[in-house]
Amino acid sequence: ETGVTQSPTHLIKTRGQQVTLRCSSQSGHNTVSWYQQALGQGPQFIFQYYREEENGRGNFPPRFSGLQFPNYSSELNVNALELDDSALYLCASSRDVLYEQYFGPGTRLTVT
Amino acid sequence: AQTVTQSQPEMSVQEAETVTLSCTYDTSENNYYLFWYKQPPSRQMILVIRQEAYKQQNATENRFSVNFQKAAKSFSLKISDSQLGDTAMYFCAFMKAMNYGGSQGNLIFGKGTKLSVKP
Numbered sequence: 001e002t003g004v005t006q007s008p009t010h011l012i013k014t015r016g017q018q019v020t021l022r023c024s025s026q027s028g029h030n031t032v033s034w035y036q037q038a039l040g041q042g043p044q045f046i047f048q049y050y051r052e053e054e055n056g057r058g059n060f061p062p063r064f065s066g067l068q069f070p071n072y073s074s075e076l077n078v079n080a081l082e083l084d085d086s087a088l089y090l091c092a093s094s095r096d097v098l099y100e101q102y103f104g105p106g107t108r109l110t111v112t
Numbered sequence: 113a114q115t116v117t118q119s120q121p122e123m124s125v126q127e128a129e130t131v132t133l134s135c136t137y138d139t140s141e142n143n144y145y146l147f148w149y150k151q152p153p154s155r156q157m158i159l160v161i162r163q164e165a166y167k168q169q170n171a172t173e174n175r176f177s178v179n180f181q182k183a184a185k186s187f188s189l190k191i192s193d194s195q196l197g198d199t200a201m202y203f204c205a206f207m208k209a210m211n212y213g214g215s216q217g218n219l220i221f222g223k224g225t226k227l228s229v230k231p
Contacts, residue, residue, distance in 0.1 A: 033218060042116075042203050042221030043157075056218055090157060097217040098209060100147065103157035 002027055004093050004104035012110045013081050021076040021107045023091030031055070031097050032074040034066060037088040037106070049074055050097055078109075086111045114139045116206050118222035125194045126230055132179075133189045133225045135204030141165075143209035146180065146187045147219065152200040160202070163187065165209070194229045201226050 005024045013019050025032050031050045035043035045058035049068035063079040072093070078085055088108050092101035115138045125131035137146070148160040163171045163180050170178050175195075179188045191198055205219040 031217065035219075040223075042205075042223050043219070045218040045220070048218055058218065088155065092157075092219075094217065098145070098207070099217070100159055100162055101217070101219060102159065103149075105154075105156045 004091060004102055006089075006091050006104040006107050008107060009105070010108045010110075012112065015081055015083060015111055017081050018077065018079045019081060019109060021078075021089050021091075021109070023074045023076070023093075023104055025072045025074065025091075025093035026102055029093035029095050029102075030072050031094045031099075032068055032072065033092045033094070033101060034074070034076050035090040035092065036060075037090055039087070043090055046076065048097070055097060081111045083111050085109060114141070114144075114206050114208065114220050116204050116220055116222035118202075118204055118225050120225045121223070122226045122228070124228040124230055125191075127194055127196060129194055130190060130192045131194055131227065133191075133202050133204075133227065135187045135189070135222060137185050137187065137204070137206050139185070139206065139208075141208050145207045145209060146178075147205040147207070148176070148178070148187075148189045149203045149205060149221075150198075150200045151203065151224070152197075157203070161189065191227075196229050196231060199227060199229045 033048040034046040037043040047057040048055045068074045088106045092103045094101045146163045175192045201224045204222045
């Protein structure tokens with residue numbers, strides 16, 4: 001059984017640019033959640049996708065957007081990057097909305 | 113709104129000894145789940161243990177056990193026979209359970225406790 005994978009591993013972008021992060025969910029999982037983890041902090045919930053529909057959103061601006069595809073993989077898009085967007089972005093998948101979430105290795109985004 | 117507090121930023125323990133990590137949370141919900149996650153330096157978040165609020169029995173997973181005190185809103189993690197591989201950040205997390213009309217399974221994390229296991 002393949003676990004949750006994320007790409008790329010690391011990314012460096014310039015302020016104002018746009019970025020797309022990708023996540024492949026674990027086999028049999030239909031729910032994907034995205035989290036932002038700033039250095040030295042716990043992860044903060046960005047949004048969740050359940051069967052291709054957004055199923056909740058945390059306190060993040062609209063320039064953070066996402067998609068979930070029919071195979072339940074997902075993308076996180078961030079427009080107009082700001083320095084404070086520098087963080088580890090974690091994707092987690094689960095069998096359903098209220099089941100335990102299994103995390104990918106994360107994408108380290110640096111905005112300069 | 114729910115909050116999770118981990119009051120111990122750092123802890124250390126000798127190999128083979130027992131250590132307890134503290135977590136308190138604030139919620140007005142009656143049905144919820146609590147989790148402990150481990151994040152080693154390699155950074156992948158790993159689920160350690162899960163507790164359902166409606167269950168009075170404390171969850172255990174091999175060397176890991178919890179002390180769940182619902183009235184006190186406390187959820188501590190005990191690691192027995194500590195091993196060098198237990199060195200990691202440990203995060204306590206809360207998830208609200210199903211409400212009628214829909215649910216959102218987002219995790220609310222504490223700030224973490226950095227555990228160092230010394231040989």
